[in-house]
Amino acid sequence: MTLLRIKNLKVKVEGKKILKGVNWEIQPGEIQALLGPNASGKSTLAAAIAGIPQYQITGGEILFENKNITQLVPEERVKLGIVLGWQSPPAIKGVKLSRFLDRIAKVKIKNERVLNPKLLKRELNVNFSGGEKKMAELSQILALKPKLVIFDEIDSGLDIKRLAKAAKIIKNKLIKKGVAVLLITHWGQILQFLKPQITNVMVKGKIVCREKNYQKILKTIKKYGYEKCKKCPFPAN
Numbered sequence: 001m002t003l004l005r006i007k008n009l010k011v012k013v014e015g016k017k018i019l020k021g022v023n024w025e026i027q028p029g030e031i032q033a034l035l036g037p038n039a040s041g042k043s044t045l046a047a048a049i050a051g052i053p054q055y056q057i058t059g060g061e062i063l064f065e066n067k068n069i070t071q072l073v074p075e076e077r078v079k080l081g082i083v084l085g086w087q088s089p090p091a092i093k094g095v096k097l098s099r100f101l102d103r104i105a106k107v108k109i110k111n112e113r114v115l116n117p118k119l120l121k122r123e124l125n126v127n128f129s130g131g132e133k134k135m136a137e138l139s140q141i142l143a144l145k146p147k148l149v150i151f152d153e154i155d156s157g158l159d160i161k162r163l164a165k166a167a168k169i170i171k172n173k174l175i176k177k178g179v180a181v182l183l184i185t186h187w188g189q190i191l192q193f194l195k196p197q198i199t200n201v202m203v204k205g206k207i208v209c210r211e212k213n214y215q216k217i218l219k220t221i222k223k224y225g226y227e228k229c230k231k232c233p234f235p236a237n
Contacts, residue, residue: 001028004148007062009023009061013044024200026148027180028179034202035199035217051076064081083141089136130157131158134157134166148181153185154183155185156186163193171193199212208229
């Protein structure tokens, strides 16, 4: 059964049309990637799936496990198993990371934590390095026991060592347990570690190409730019 299906999704942000009819779907345990230039609509798609109120859905629908969730608030979507990993998670003073993890966990997560124990005693994301923020966020995601995780630029600001560690956690603690993962990336660095089954390209608010060979997509973009993807013989919409 398809886990999430998007049909002709149109989204406005502050009155401006961003998504202009997106069709997309993902299966349980599948890794997909979404690439595109800046301001192409990648993060808007992530926010729309998560239900962020500022992203106004003006057309189409979002189905999760065959249920129409287009009008659900973010909290209800999280309860269903949809989790969004932010590119720049906020710092929260006065709240220790360990307490935050315990409060959001659906089950005991002692064996799921991927952090240095010293980090658990610190305030959430306060003076965390880029790598520490990513590891803290991965711990939060694991605590929620998701069915679908959308990572928005998880490879941003991480060196190769940290990136490899994050990819290993995603593979072993999410993918192998049947969780679907969408990797939104501008640079594509994470793909060499996780090797998505399908790579999508978004340009100007539409998914213009869908390809199984992520290396082919990356080579095309590097050589010709994203405009070449508009002529893809296997368009998604």
